[in-house]
Amino acid sequence: MEPRTAPRHPAQAQAPDDPGAADVIVIGGGTGGYSTALRAAALGLDVLLAERDLLGGTCLHRGCIPSKAMLHAAELVDGIAEARERWGVKATVDSVDWAALTATRDGIVARNHQGVTAHLAHAGVRVVHASASLRGPRTVSAGGTAYTARRGIVLATGSRPRLLPGLSPDGRRVVTSDDALFAPGLPESVLVLGGGAIGVEYASLHRSMGARVVLVEAADRLLPLEDREVSRQLARGLKKRGIEVLTGTRLEDAATHATGVRATVRTARGQVVELDVERLLVAVGREPVTDGLDLAAAGLGRDPRGYVAPADWDRLETSVSGIHVVGDLLPPPSLGLAHASFAEGLVVAETLAGLGPAPVDYAAVPRVTYSSPQTASVGLTEEQARAERGPDQVVVNSMPLTAVAKGMVHGLGGSVKVVAERGGPVLGVHLVGPNVSEMIAESQLVVGWEAEPSDVARHVHPHPTLSEAVGEVFLTLAGRALHQVG
Incomplete structure (x- = not known):
């Protein structure tokens, strides 16, 4: 995120000669907000961004970046165990220096924060470090000053962890996904509530660090929005690790006591089970933040779930002309993912600059869970595809990663699954296994460009790699099976 010179758009340039006005006013400096600001500034628009906390938002400071840094450390710990158990390397983990680990994590976050701050400054974005609220369809109050937006206002105030009634996080015994990484020390046992991506990642992290982990999900499977085969293989992989x-x-x-939390759960079979753990981690989803935004002052409201829904999804524009929404304030089909927010920010900035950009194709946005094993997917699940296209108009092919040499080397299982329309394009790709977060980008293009299996089968995948399994699945679907039985 180093600052760089951005191309200007001379037809749209307007000097910030009025400090009380801007072409675009962005409320919120997280991924959706700052990406909107950067792109709008690159197009020559005068941009003011109001952020009451730290630039970069939840993703940079409490979510994506620090959690992935910790998960990388967890991979290193797991690697030492694999070296000892599979490869004869006589190594053990004596201990985890929590202070050193968190210092490395915090240094990565700090460098990214400095990069975002410098990039915005270099782009000429005026940043107001204050809470902001709407005062009308073109007016924003921030830090006691009123500002007028010539072209539009962008709402990007993000989300916060959703809580369960009766549970009060204290940052030590009961924590949310926002503060779990910053709770003191490594707990010996953790109950994770929520089997979505966040809950699964935190369960995986704590298990790698040696904790006893119980992962509880109210739905009938983990990652309930993913393909059922993905859920099944993920659960099997986590159980194999002792979760x-x-x-x-x-x-x-749930009740806290001197040494932890005593929780009572009711299982799918109706059994009541008491669990004593050192820490309870609540990861049951997130909810949009609109506190203090005063939507009504601009003639806006929220839907029953608290989201600010756009009237025009192509432009992400609300029912009030000139007010747009990006990021976690958007309801589905927006995905609440940082990379989706980046794409939304680009669309809104280019719309405000008069460019008429293509809308975000949410079906082609990858979804990744960075646990061990990892999951990565894009497009429709098999169930969704059969419901949408008809049960007889869908073809599916799967292949275990251990069917290729590099999968045997890793020895961690996993699979590739491709869902396609019969005689037509690829509708979805679903991966489980090691490093699949780095493999999904190819499939994003396949789904986004509506390629057919034969289109992909023409291209050669490198040997030996895990990606070979992807290539083999497409070869078979195209009627050109090589190592896989067609």
Whole structure:
């Protein structure tokens, strides 16, 4: 995120000669907000961005970046165990220096924060470090000053962890996904509530660091929005690592005490189970933040779930002309993912600059869970495809990663699954296994460009790699099976 010279758009340039006005006013400096600001500034627009906390938002400071830094450390710990158990390398983990680990994590976050701050300054974005609220369809109040937007206002105030009634996080015994990484020390046991991507990642992290982990999900499977085969293989992989996975299970009660938390859950079979753990981590989803935004002052409201829904999804524009929304304030089909927010920011900035950009194709946005094993997918699940196209108009092919040499080297299982329309384009790709987060980009292009299996089968995948399994699946679907039985 080093600052660089951005191309200007001379037809749109307007000097910031009025400090009380800007072409574009962005409320919120997270991924959606700052990407909007950067792109709008690159197009020659005068941009003012209001952020009451730290530039970069939840993703940079409490979510994506620090959690992935910690998960990388967890991979290193797991690698030492694999070296000892599979490869005869006589190595052990004596201990984890928590202070050193968190210092490395915090240094990565700090460098990214400095990069975002410098990039915005270099682009000429005026940053107001204050809470902001709407005062009308073109007016924003920030830090006690009123500002007028010549072209439009962008709402990008993000989200916060959703809580369960009766649970009060204290940052030590009961924590949310926002503060779990910053709770003191490594707990010996953790109950993770929520089997979505965040909950699965935190369960995986704590298990790698040696904790006893119980993962509880109210739905009948982990990652309930993903393909069922992905959910099944993920659960199997987590259980193999010693994580207790309880699906179809609900929390009934939880009480803190001197050394931890005693929780009562009801399982899918109706059994009531008491769990004593050192820490309870609540990861049951996130909710949009609109506190203090005063939507009504601009003639806006929220939907029943608290989202600010656009009237025009192509432009991400609300029912009030000139007010746009990006990021976690958007309801589905927006995905609440940082990379989706980047794409939304580009669309809104280019719309405000009069460029008429292509809308975000949410079906082609990759979804990744950075646990061990990892999952990565794009497009429709098999169930969705059969419901949308007809049960007989869908073809599916799967292949285990251990069917290729590099998968045997890793020895961690996993698979590739491709869903396609019969005689037509690829509708979805679903991966489980090591490093699949780095493999999904190819499939994003395949789905986004509506390629057919034969289109992909023409291209050669390198040997030996895990990506060979992707190539083999497409070869078979195209009627050119090589190592896989067609």
